[in-house]
Amino acid sequence: MDWPIALKDLIREFITLFVVIDPVGSIPVFLFASAAVPRRLHMSFALRATLVAALVLGLFLVVGQIVLEGMGLRLGAFQIAGGIVLFLFALSMIFGETKAASEIKEAEHTDLSGAVFPLAIPSIASPGAILAVVILTDNHKTGVVEQAMTAGVLVLVLGITFLLLLLASQIQRLIGQTGVSVISRVMGLILATVAVDAVLEGLEQMGILALSAAPV
Template sequence: MEFAFQSHFFYEFVTLLVVLDPTAAIPVFLGVTAGLSTRQSLQVAAYAVATAFLVLLFFIAAGQFLLNALGIPMPSFQLAGSIVLLLFGLKLVLGQITAEVEALPATATMAQRAVYPLAIPTIAGAGAMLTVVLLTDNNTRSLAEQAVTTFRTVVCLLIVFGVLVLSKPIYRLIGKPGIEVVSRVSGLILASIGVNGIIVAIRMSFR
């Protein structure tokens, strides 16, 4: 029983960490904080993680109720989320996210830099939203289990924050070419997760 619990904990923790994908946030964070002081960069990181948490908390608390109220079956939500995740992954692979980040006006506030594209969809993307809804399914998970999943989400977001804080030392260590490689590999992983989600959603739709 204890081994099963530990395996379940590890599975959920790793799943959440993978869909939040801290490595994908590094190039985006470096882009939106270019030219900012260390203190301002930390503010952007804090705003981004806090925004991502609020978005994910909303989907944990009300995501399933909202889907039921709108009459949207879970496979349809998973298919839509997976398509969005696939498109975002392709943007990372092709370097389009970097172009969008560089287009941010110099007068953008800390909150504006943090929300898009850092908090959404880099951190709290479609895959993360979908995952927290599935892991807190009201039909199979008790309130206590949903609370534990929420705690795991917080821990994973703290890890993301830690990675963002260390982004500039990482950049100095591996340089721009290394960041480009990380960005494209992360995009490929996200695109693969998106494709897998599409296949699973289609299978669920047609039984």
């Protein structure tokens, strides 16, 4: 394994997963969902949400591609479709309501089931995050070691998410709703770049586009 290349890939995966999971954007959702929960139970509330999200994302990381190929679908096509969806998701982060605002509005008209909705799903384990974990673990290009490393990056991002949820009240007071909105929109811009790259990789994998490395 070429460790400089592997490290570069891990950093890219960390940025991708951090952006699509958007731990900062989940802070207002956590504060809303836990409003009626005693403060002494906030840690277990945040832990439950993080574990449920980890279970969902881990499931797609392990069997997502297997299910796709069992349906006769190529990963390249999924990468293109997933990249387009991620790009639209990024545009909504940049120009639309913030993630927290849209999810809280939806939850206000729904019977909340503890930390599962809207915190674990769709705030942490968002459709974008589910797409990302499938795209990042191509069974034909990455071995068990590389996929285990991707899983480790996912655990790291979820660990950071859990810590930020525990500090949600302090962070909200520090940066305010405006700060959360600004960070969410910056992450949307990064996600748009990641989405375009995913589409290009999908086109290359299907033989539609030939990408050549720039000369050093």
